[in-house]
Amino acid sequence: xxxxxxxxxxxxxxxxxxxxxxxxxxxxxxxxxxxxxxxxxxxxxxxxxxxxxxxxxxxxxxxxxxxxxxxxxxxxxxxxxxxxxxxxxxxxxxxxxxxxxxxxxxxxxxxxxxxxxxxxxxxxxxxxxxxxxxxxxxxxxxxxxxxxxxxxxxxxxxxxxxxxxxxxxxxxxxxxxxxxxxxxxxxxxxxxxxxxxxxxxxxxxxxxxxxxxxxxxxxxxxxxxxxxxxxxxxxxxxxxxxxxxxxxxxxxxxxxxxxxxxxxxxxxxxxxxxxxxxxxxxxxxxxxxxxxxxxxxxxxxxxxxxxxxxxxxxxxxxxxxxxxxxxxxxxxxxxxxxxxxxxxxxxxxxxxxxxxxxxxxxxxxxxxxxxxxxxxxxxxxxxxxxxxxxxxxxxxxxx
Ligand code: FEO
Numbered sequence: 001x002x003x004x005x006x007x008x009x010x011x012x013x014x015x016x017x018x019x020x021x022x023x024x025x026x027x028x029x030x031x032x033x034x035x036x037x038x039x040x041x042x043x044x045x046x047x048x049x050x051x052x053x054x055x056x057x058x059x060x061x062x063x064x065x066x067x068x069x070x071x072x073x074x075x076x077x078x079x080x081x082x083x084x085x086x087x088x089x090x091x092x093x094x095x096x097x098x099x100x101x102x103x104x105x106x107x108x109x110x111x112x113x114x115x116x117x118x119x120x121x122x123x124x125x126x127x128x129x130x131x132x133x134x135x136x137x138x139x140x141x142x143x144x145x146x147x148x149x150x151x152x153x154x155x156x157x158x159x160x161x162x163x164x165x166x167x168x169x170x171x172x173x174x175x176x177x178x179x180x181x182x183x184x185x186x187x188x189x190x191x192x193x194x195x196x197x198x199x200x201x202x203x204x205x206x207x208x209x210x211x212x213x214x215x216x217x218x219x220x221x222x223x224x225x226x227x228x229x230x231x232x233x234x235x236x237x238x239x240x241x242x243x244x245x246x247x248x249x250x251x252x253x254x255x256x257x258x259x260x261x262x263x264x265x266x267x268x269x270x271x272x273x274x275x276x277x278x279x280x281x282x283x284x285x286x287x288x289x290x291x292x293x294x295x296x297x298x299x300x301x302x303x304x305x306x307x308x309x310x311x312x313x314x315x316x317x318x319x320x321x322x323x324x325x326x327x328x329x330x331x332x333x334x335x336x337x338x339x340x341x342x343x344x345x346x347x348x349x350x351x352x353x354x355x356x357x358x359x360x361x362x363x364x365x366x367x368x369x370x371x372x373x374x375x376x377x378x379x380x381x382x383x384x385x386x387x388x389x390x391x392x393x394x395x396x397x398x399x
Contacts, residue, residue: 003063004176006217006225007158009041009135013048013063014221015056018172023083027194028288031187032172035083036221038162039064040155042132045073048098049153049162050221051087060087061094071095074122074130076137077102078164079150080109084221089114101130103141106149129156140209142166144202146195152210159216165195166206167232169223178224180231186292187223188232192239193291198326204240207233244298244330246388250279251290251318252303258337258368259305265374266301266335269381275388282314287321294327298391299384300357302348306338306364310347319351326354331387333360333380337367360384 004012014037020029035052037060046069052060064072072095077085088110092098099122100110107123110116124130126141135158141151145166153162169187178184196203218226218233226232248270254260267277278293294300300322304315311319315336322329332355334348345362360383365373 001174003039003067006038006176006219007160010155010158010160011039011063011067012176012219012225013037013039013060013067014050015052015059016172016174017053017056023170027170028286029170030286030288031170031183033170033222034172036219036223036225038219039067039069040132040135040137042135044133045131046071047074047076047101047130047132047137048072048091049076050078050084050164051075051091053083054086057087057090060091072098074099074101076139076153076162077106077110078153078162078221079147080106080113081147081165082113084164085110085114088116092116092120101139103139103149103151106151109147109149142206142209144199145206146199154210154213154215159214161210161213161215161218161229162221163218164221166220167218167226167236168195168220171223173224176225177227178231179226179228181224184224185231185235189235189239189295190288190292191222192236193295193325193327194288197239197291197295198324200240200326200328203236207236207240239295242328243296244328244391245296246274246391247276247278247293247297248299248301248384249290249293249297250277250301250303251282251285251315252279253282253305253312253314254303254337255305255307255312258365259303259335262335262337262363262365262369262373262377263303265369266303266377266381269378270384273381273385275381275385280318282318287318290318291321291325294322294325294329297327297329298388299331299333299360300327300329300355302332302334304334304336304344304348306336306342306344309342311336311344316347316351319348323352323354329355329357331360331384332357334362335364335377335380337365337369339367358387360387
């Protein structure tokens with residue numbers, strides 16, 4: 001694949017990773033991903049924004065060679081994570097005059113992570129501008145979109161926001177641009193859930209910070225470029241808001257069918273009360289889809305059998321994940337079957353300290369659910385329906 005021209009004199013020169021299926025040894029990537037790198041040619045200076053994951057260094061250098069790039073003056077590091085910075089060392093060796101332009105925090109991290117020497121850096125302050133001759137870029141420090149050192153780069157005149165992880169999606173596509181592809185929207189929402197949701201208030205602040213800019217294109221460093229910025233900006237505004245949907249997410253696991261029977265009964269009871277349900281069988285489910293569902297679901301029900309006196313380990317994995325991702329879930333509870341006792345409920349509660357949700361009455365059942373147990377699940381469905389009525393949301397939920 002060749003470099004892709006975004007605007008006259010501006011090219012996407014990174015790499016598409018069609019086959020990657022796991023990120024950070026944690027995040028499933030059903031649609032692959034890309035490591036976007038952008039070359040901006042000014043009348044006096046040439047600037048590169050972010051690099052690529054190290055295995056794709058050859059792709060980046062091939063694109064630069066193909067464009068006849070003999071020298072690079074500046075390499076902007078919007079983020080120190082290695083999927084964007086990992087090729088900096090080899091790039092600096094290849095372009096000995098290039099300087100790494102970034103903020104002080106990111107510089108320190110790049111020195112620690114990649115052993116980039118101090119003299120190769122040009123450290124900028126928040127809102128500082130850099131002239132390329134007939135083009136000017138401005139740097140805005142935007143912490144916690146994904147790490148504490150993250151920043152974005154705004155190209156004046158053309159109105160392009162180079163946002164790195166912010167607004168990104170793990171979505172491999174040969175098309176450079178997207179304008180309203182629902183698959184990209186879904187991938188971006190999932191990406192938000194996995195990467196940004198734990199820092200929702202920081203994301204809100206950063207959305208406010210970039211709001212005054214005249215943004216005509218958003219060029220993230222993962223996934224397609226947004227030629228219609230409102231497409232993704234409106235999504236982010238919704239995801240970071242306090243709004244939750246009339247919807248229940250049930251991550252569940254069952255060893256011999258008792259907890260599964262409880263999940264089926266509760267699901268039917270909720271649906272009959274006008275509440276959409278997303279059950280995730282944790283033995284087969286994609287945890288990225290679970291994370292995405294948690295972006296705006298009002299209620300979480302963890303359904304687990306008791307195994308060796310504790311929640312099933314697959315349920316604990318989901319609980320730990322939920323706690324790390326800090327969704328805005330308003331109500332939470334636990335249901336499940338046990339054989340002879342244990343501390344399942346206590347352990348789940350203790351492992352959700354970051355969830356600011358009201359705990360609804362759990363339903364823990366000895367053995368297979370009986371008539372009175374199903375009645376308890378009906379009461380739980382009533383309690384959830386009552387809470388959801390306070391949202392004022394119409395039945396049916398959202399995407
Ligand atoms: Fe795409 Fe946080 O790196």
